[in-house]
Amino acid sequence: MDIQSYIASGKLELFLLGELNEREREEVLALASKYPEIQKELDALEETLFSFDQKTGPVPSSKVKDKIFASLEGEFKAAETPKARVTEAKVVSISPWKSFAAAASIVAVLASAAAIFYATKYYEKDQQFTALLQEQSVMADNLNQVKFEYEQKDVLVEKLVSGDFKRVQLKVGGLEIQKDAEVDVFWDKSAQEVFVAVNNLNELSDEYDYQLWAIGSTGPIGIGLVNSGHKLTLQQMNSVSEAGVFAITIEPKGGSQKPTLDKLVVIGDVT
Amino acid sequence: MGFIFNGVTTTKLLLQEEQIIAGLRAKDRKTTEYLYEKYSRALYAVISRIITDQDIAEEVFHDSFIKITRKIDSYEESKGRLYTWMANICRNSAIDKTRSKELSQSAKTNTIDDFVYGLESQSGTMDHVDGIGVKELMNQLNDDQKFIIEYIYFKGYTHSEVSEEFDIPLGTVKSRVRAAIQVLKKNLDKI
Numbered sequence: 466m467d468i469q470s471y472i473a474s475g476k477l478e479l480f481l482l483g484e485l486n487e488r489e490r491e492e493v494l495a496l497a498s499k500y501p502e503i504q505k506e507l508d509a510l511e512e513t514l515f516s517f518d519q520k521t522g523p524v525p526s527s528k529v530k531d532k533i534f535a536s537l538e539g540e541f542k543a544a545e546t547p548k549a550r551v552t553e554a555k556v557v558s559i560s561p562w563k564s565f566a567a568a569a570s571i572v573a574v575l576a577s578a579a580a581i582f583y584a585t586k587y588y589e590k591d592q593q594f595t596a597l598l599q600e601q602s603v604m605a606d607n608l609n610q611v612k613f614e615y616e617q618k619d620v621l622v623e624k625l626v627s628g629d630f631k632r633v634q635l636k637v638g639g640l641e642i643q644k645d646a647e648v649d650v651f652w653d654k655s656a657q658e659v660f661v662a663v664n665n666l667n668e669l670s671d672e673y674d675y676q677l678w679a680i681g682s683t684g685p686i687g688i689g690l691v692n693s694g695h696k697l698t699l700q701q702m703n704s705v706s707e708a709g710v711f712a713i714t715i716e717p718k719g720g721s722q723k724p725t726l727d728k729l730v731v732i733g734d735v736t
Numbered sequence: 737m738g739f740i741f742n743g744v745t746t747t748k749l750l751l752q753e754e755q756i757i758a759g760l761r762a763k764d765r766k767t768t769e770y771l772y773e774k775y776s777r778a779l780y781a782v783i784s785r786i787i788t789d790q791d792i793a794e795e796v797f798h799d800s801f802i803k804i805t806r807k808i809d810s811y812e813e814s815k816g817r818l819y820t821w822m823a824n825i826c827r828n829s830a831i832d833k834t835r836s837k838e839l840s841q842s843a844k845t846n847t848i849d850d851f852v853y854g855l856e857s858q859s860g861t862m863d864h865v866d867g868i869g870v871k872e873l874m875n876q877l878n879d880d881q882k883f884i885i886e887y888i889y890f891k892g893y894t895h896s897e898v899s900e901e902f903d904i905p906l907g908t909v910k911s912r913v914r915a916a917i918q919v920l921k922k923n924l925d926k927i
Binding site for chain 1: 762763764765768769772776777778779780781782784785790794797798801802805814815816817819820823824827828869870873888894895896907909910911912913914917920921924
């Protein structure tokens with residue numbers, strides 16, 4: 466390696482001016498540590514540049530020196546007095562803690578008050594909400610009931626409209642147990658369907674029921690119990706294919722196999 | 737860092753570079769004062785060559801000096817001497833400033849003559865530089881060398897910028913830089 470021509474290239478000067486890239490800097494440093502002549506030249510050049518700078522420049526004003534040392538004062542103080550640093554650290558750490566604690570307790574009180582206020586509100590609203598839910602549930606049940614009934618009626622109306630029903634008026638017979646009793650029976654013979662509409666029947670005591678009988682060639686057949694309370698509604702009875710007469714008797718609770726004829730309330734012929 | 741000084745007056749003490757570095761890293765006040773006494777003028781020269789406006793130059797110097805004391809931990813002794821590291825921080829700060837929009841053209845030094853004129857006209861500073869001496873020193877350079885020094889030292893150009901802008905081969909720029917510095921080296925004792 467030609468050390469002299471390397472030195473003469475001007476690379477060392479550029480190194481000192483900070484104009485070499487990282488790779489070139491590494492190269493200069495490596496060669497300088499390998500060749501004492503290069504290191505010596507580098508030192509001499511640095512000394513020249515320093516002395517040129519030192520001799521050709523004005524002295525910075527004392528104003529800028531004061532400003533620099535004022536800027537650095539904090540760093541000096543922190544380094545100079547470890548005790549002061551601890552005290553300072555204490556002051557720094559305690560006072561924010563106190564104000565933090567004070568602030569925190571105020572915040573805590575306010576937060577607690579707000580929490581209680583809103584908890585009460587919440588409880589009230591929760592109660593109201595539960596009540597509303599129950600109410601809504603009841604209404605839903607009612608609605609379902611109404612809907613169910615409506616559907617039943619709908620089916621019924623459809624049957625009555627589409628079917629071939631014959632109206633049989635049942636009236637008080639010779640026994641006159643109830644003088645104003647009146648019941649209509651609607652019978653679709655082909656569909657074997659029977660409905661009862663109570664116009665007027667007295668209430669019975671709990672031990673008795675009204676029972677509807679279809680009387681044909683084979684004798685009377687019980688086709689269901691009639692609810693006297695359901696006035697002016699259609700009650701579906703058991704099916705019947707053949708009957709000449711319909712009659713209602715008062716029977717012991719649940720009905721009987723054969724009609725108790727001395728308790729015949731109403732009777733009517735199929736015309 | 738009391739062990740460094742031990743009651744000795746700082747101005748009369750010569751500190752080794754490693755002692756200065758250790759003191760700076762420990763944020764030692766007296767080491768920092770020593771650094772200032774020893775290097776402030778040279779470092780300020782690096783900046784004021786490039787920026788003529790005294791207020792702006794001092795502002796850049798203030799910032800650079802603070803930067804030096806705060807970045808001392810990142811300084812690696814193996815990568816070069818302390819003065820070179822510090823001078824490069826100052827030079828780069830000054831160049832950055834000239835390239836920033838806030839600095840008007842008039843605040844930049846254009847020629848060596850401007851700089852010398854600035855030195856001569858500066859009064860009020862007791863220890864102010866002999867402008868005539870600097871002028872004579874510069875007169876020792878031939879025109880090529882003077883040109884190179886003017887652009888690199890006073891205008892903050894890099895050697896590759898000079899090469900590109902004036903169409904001078906990079907090798908020629910380098911060797912002229914070297915030649916110019918050699919002339920300065922020989923004549924520095926005279927001022």
